[in-house]
Amino acid sequence: MNPNDIILSIVFCSQTAVGLLGNSFLVCLFLLMFLTGHGLRPIDTILAQLASFNFLFLLSRGIPQTMAALGLKNFLDDIGCTIFFYLHKVSRGLSLSFTGLLSAFQAVTISPSSSKWAEIKARTPKYIVLTSSFSCTIHLLLNITVFVKVKDSQGSRNSSELHDFGFCSGLEATKVNDAPFGVVVSLCDAVFLGLVVFASGYMILLLHRHHKRNQYLYMTSLSPTASPRTRATKSILLLVSTFVCFYSLNSIVIAYMYFNKPRLWLMKCCGFLSICFPTFSPFVLISSDSQLLKYCYGLWGKKAPHL
Template structure:
């Protein structure tokens, strides 16, 4: 019950934060009429995390699961497949977002500057590639996720009260495992490289600015420093939680001890990033603080 309550609290905070992040950027679109690639990517990330957290709620709550008027086998396949696809898209979208920020802030003398004028087309192609790759790398779940009512086997791997994972051949298991792992490692590598490049640019810009302005004139951290700290926090937190999820998922499978307790802890860990990332993005965006100050002024005047 403690793990279940923690899970529902986590999901509630995550869905609320991602919804606020999405609505804020939609409100920004309506004002600017010129959506930026980074804003579109943040919206995509918020939608992915919202869908991922919703699947967690449906799978963790028997009442909500039974309220879906479909066969259990279809519900198990669809929900676990969607959840795995959204988890993969979370990794890919974070890597794309980090790369967009690095390209956007790169100086005109950098080799990355040539991508600025065609960044929107590049991002669109990245979306197509990541969706295709993620849908394909999770395809095995459509065949091997089953409901308990359909198969009466004793060697099924427990997933929840209604769903389980049927045995698969070693070739299929290691093929999809290698495909998923290579995808995740590749995008985490891209994320780290682009984030290191971005942080280096921000600190170089800050050092140049310190020669022109006295530090006493700006007691608060500069926007560049706040952005660098946000990138470091987001990427560092993502990498730590991803590897914790990887270790919790891999070792019980290798030891054939993937029980309900391990599964509950794994679900909590795998959804921490989806809950925390919108809070980091909201807190690091100066426009959010301005909107909140304006709202506060309105309520104060009333």
């Protein structure tokens, strides 16, 4: 194995390990908060599920990708390859869906009570479970085609019929069969990505109006700290910005490889970008969410600083 492969395997291994630890810590933190009777916010339900799906994404993408970088491309048989790739596709779609759901929920939460969203705002927490269940069902059913399209790299088919994913290969179906599936998946991604962008723009507009309306108070206040709602909104915006940045870069690379013969370094770059958001998201949430920080300090018996 050449030095470049060694460096690449170390990068993938470190990235995956850090992401798995961060997301598992966040999931365990929410679970501990629930078991100890600590009051959970409605948004915590979405954050816990997002961290769970990011953990699953890293498990199904990061670990096989690391093994492939070490030169162990054929360590999965047909069944293992198919299961890993199915989990990868489902968790990727759910990560996108729950990021959109998170943005939409926070946008509705901070909207003025006197607005036309007032009635929806009051019922939003009740819709979380229903929306989450619907999203999970859709992605589980939508990606069933993976069981037809994916096979082990050691299969006997002609290499011209295969598209290498690093550790698995997917059968390239005919354009007639591929087109409807591709349109449906792309449409779902576009809807949730549009939801993320729209909700983020709406929150930025509300924060700007709020800042202008209270600018005089900030100038005269002895302790110009932001409200908990403002801090929570900013943390969501930071998370969403991280997501949009990495998702856009990854999509550009994927689109380029679709229209051109994929090169090995581009495929590895695509793999690196695909797991950047699941890796960094738990640390963005923990560092920018005052409620999570206070509970973390409480676990270690320390008094949280004024946040």
